[in-house]
Amino acid sequence: MPRLHVRAPRGLSIELDDGRRFALHPIWLRERCRDPRSMDPRTGQRLHDPSDLDLDLAVTSVSEPESGRYRVRFSDGHESEFTSRELLEEAALAPADHDIPAPRLWTATTGDVRRFGWSAQPDDRLLREWLGEFFKTGFIVFSGVPTEPRSVFRVGNVFGFTRETNFGPLFDVRSTASASDLAYTSLPLDPHTDNPYRDPVPGVQLLHCLANETTGGLSTLVDGFAAARALEARDPDAFDLLSRTPVRFRYQDEVTELVASAVPIELDVAGGLVAIHFSPRLDFVPLQPPDELETYYRARRAFDHLLRSPEFEIRFLLAPGELLMMDNRRLLHGRTGFDPAEGLRHLQGCYIDIDGPRSLYRVVRRRLAAKSVP
Numbered sequence: 001m002p003r004l005h006v007r008a009p010r011g012l013s014i015e016l017d018d019g020r021r022f023a024l025h026p027i028w029l030r031e032r033c034r035d036p037r038s039m040d041p042r043t044g045q046r047l048h049d050p051s052d053l054d055l056d057l058a059v060t061s062v063s064e065p066e067s068g069r070y071r072v073r074f075s076d077g078h079e080s081e082f083t084s085r086e087l088l089e090e091a092a093l094a095p096a097d098h099d100i101p102a103p104r105l106w107t108a109t110t111g112d113v114r115r116f117g118w119s120a121q122p123d124d125r126l127l128r129e130w131l132g133e134f135f136k137t138g139f140i141v142f143s144g145v146p147t148e149p150r151s152v153f154r155v156g157n158v159f160g161f162t163r164e165t166n167f168g169p170l171f172d173v174r175s176t177a178s179a180s181d182l183a184y185t186s187l188p189l190d191p192h193t194d195n196p197y198r199d200p201v202p203g204v205q206l207l208h209c210l211a212n213e214t215t216g217g218l219s220t221l222v223d224g225f226a227a228a229r230a231l232e233a234r235d236p237d238a239f240d241l242l243s244r245t246p247v248r249f250r251y252q253d254e255v256t257e258l259v260a261s262a263v264p265i266e267l268d269v270a271g272g273l274v275a276i277h278f279s280p281r282l283d284f285v286p287l288q289p290p291d292e293l294e295t296y297y298r299a300r301r302a303f304d305h306l307l308r309s310p311e312f313e314i315r316f317l318l319a320p321g322e323l324l325m326m327d328n329r330r331l332l333h334g335r336t337g338f339d340p341a342e343g344l345r346h347l348q349g350c351y352i353d354i355d356g357p358r359s360l361y362r363v364v365r366r367r368l369a370a371k372s373v374p
Contacts, residue, residue, distance in 0.1 A: 012024045012062065014088070026057045026058050027053050031046070033080035058074070060073050060074065060075050069082070069084075070082050070083075099362060099365070100361060105226035106223050107223070108310055111137070111221070118145045124368050128365065137223075139221060146321070147321050151323075153170065156350050158360075159204070159360055160204065161356060163350075166253075166255070166256045169350060170349070171349050171350070172348055173349055174346045188334070188336050190334050191313065191334045193277060193278055193332055194333075195351075197249040197250055203328055203356075204325060204328060205333075206349055207323065207326075209321065210348060211320055213343025214339060216339060217317075217345045219334075224276035225330050227312050231303050231306055242303055243265045248283070249277070249282045278304075285300075
């Protein structure tokens with residue numbers, strides 16, 4: 001278990017199980033005190049301005065009333081308690097989303113499209129099951145969603161707040177004569193993430209099938225994180241280049257022009273995967289010397305071929321009454337082509353931000369924990 005050590009003359013250090021030790025500045029620690037004199041217990045907001053703390057503040061004593069819990073006394077006379085876990089989280093030595101189920105990377109052979117029966121009034125245990133599946137695999141498919149227009153809102157509002165875009169709060173995915181986006185045609189769509197031209201990118205997309213009378217139009221999904229890790233193992237130089245080369249994405253129609261830049265493979269400071277930004281219909285790499293561009297194009301080609309390969313892509317029919325909710329920062333989606341002469345294929349979609357499901361999972365977990373306390 002991580003342990004605190006007095007680090008004379010002014011502060012502490014925290015030592016991890018592997019022997020690494022990190023210094024903790026006294027003010028850094030003092031401004032994180034959670035006792036009622038320092039922080040409002042209801043809002044979690046400070047009751048003082050940390051800039052008013054003495055710049056020569058020091059830690060005068062540390063005791064351990066119980067394993068993993070420390071009582072710290074400061075030179076200004078203040079005392080507060082901390083746990084090892086709290087300090088690890090605050091020091092970013094534990095993942096920020098450690099309390100959210102970790103991604104379980106999948107390929108075409110390990111990906112499984114599970115259907116979950118929809119309930120308009122799910123209890124906390126059912127919500128935890130749904131969200132656990134969503135965070136692990138990056139998507140969830142619900143069956144039995146009423147095929148009434150705008151039903152996608154009822155599902156989205158369970159998990160977060162609808163994010164309105166230039167397409168409106170809701171968009172209809174069906175073949176139209178004057179399409180403003182290739183999604184509104186019957187053409188096949190290669191794996192892509194939605195709206196990479198926005199800042200920020202919508203975190204979650206929901207697609208609800210109202211009608212599907214065609215033999216084509218299969219939905220496709222790819223775990224972008226799994227493909228990125230495969231690229232890293234097979235071609236580390238290509239992975240590195242795609243993680244540090246910003247690409248410009250652009251969308252425009254008669255009344256809209258959106259432009260944003262992002263690296264195709266976004267990493268955090270520790271090298272963890274944060275997001276995939278990839279849409280071969282919309283990406284334009286900035287001008288660079290020809291030899292650098294040639295290297296970039298080879299890297300993009302390697303990644304794109306993995307994303308489109310049978311090794312990573314799964315295909316399935318989204319039937320009427322089924323709804324797909326997917327992490328737009330991790331998964332790439334697409335569809336096979338279809339013949340609109342066969343009949344109607346009509347999906348309705350909306351976006352919510354990823355912090356909605358994350359917040360709901362934490363609240364549900366807290367409520368379930370409270371119920372289990374005797």
